[in-house]
Amino acid sequence: MSQxxxxxxxxxxxxxxxxQFRSKNGFVYDIRFExxxxxxxxxxxxxxSDSGDWKVEATARRPADPFVITQWGLTKVDALxxxxxSWLSQAEAQGLxxxxxxxxxxxxxxxxAI
Numbered sequence: 001m002s003q004x005x006x007x008x009x010x011x012x013x014x015x016x017x018x019x020q021f022r023s024k025n026g027f028v029y030d031i032r033f034e035x036x037x038x039x040x041x042x043x044x045x046x047x048x049s050d051s052g053d054w055k056v057e058a059t060a061r062r063p064a065d066p067f068v069i070t071q072w073g074l075t076k077v078d079a080l081x082x083x084x085x086s087w088l089s090q091a092e093a094q095g096l097x098x099x100x101x102x103x104x105x106x107x108x109x110x111x112x113a114i
Contacts, residue, residue: 015103017111026055029113031104036097037061038104040083042076042113054079058087060096067094076114080105 015033022028026043041057052072056079060067069086073079084101091098108114 015100015107017107020111020113027113029108029111031099031107033097033099033103036099038097038099040080040104040108042079042108052079056080056083058083062095067096077105080108080114 015031017029018032019030020027023041024043025046026041029040029042031038031040037060039059039061041055041059043055043057045053045055050072053074054076055070055072056076057068057070069083069090071079071082071086073082084104087096087099087101090096105114
């Protein structure tokens, strides 16, 4: 394999935020990793009855239907960690793509999302 093709594959495989924008009362981050896409919606509490101060909603785009996990936490990082736990516990049964959650957290920190 040529050096250019190796570099191109490394770029395609590495986790990165491909899009970010404001939506409703929060922010949306589209993440790609090894050909899979993860969309995260991060928002503060809207109602007194909400389960925490921050919500992270993770969506996997699948051919048949999207899969969504929503978790709450006292901080954005806490909510992200809860999403990670749920994602990992359901990954095999739901056929979810694999993500490097440490890299997801670092990418979000790099853009000051968390």
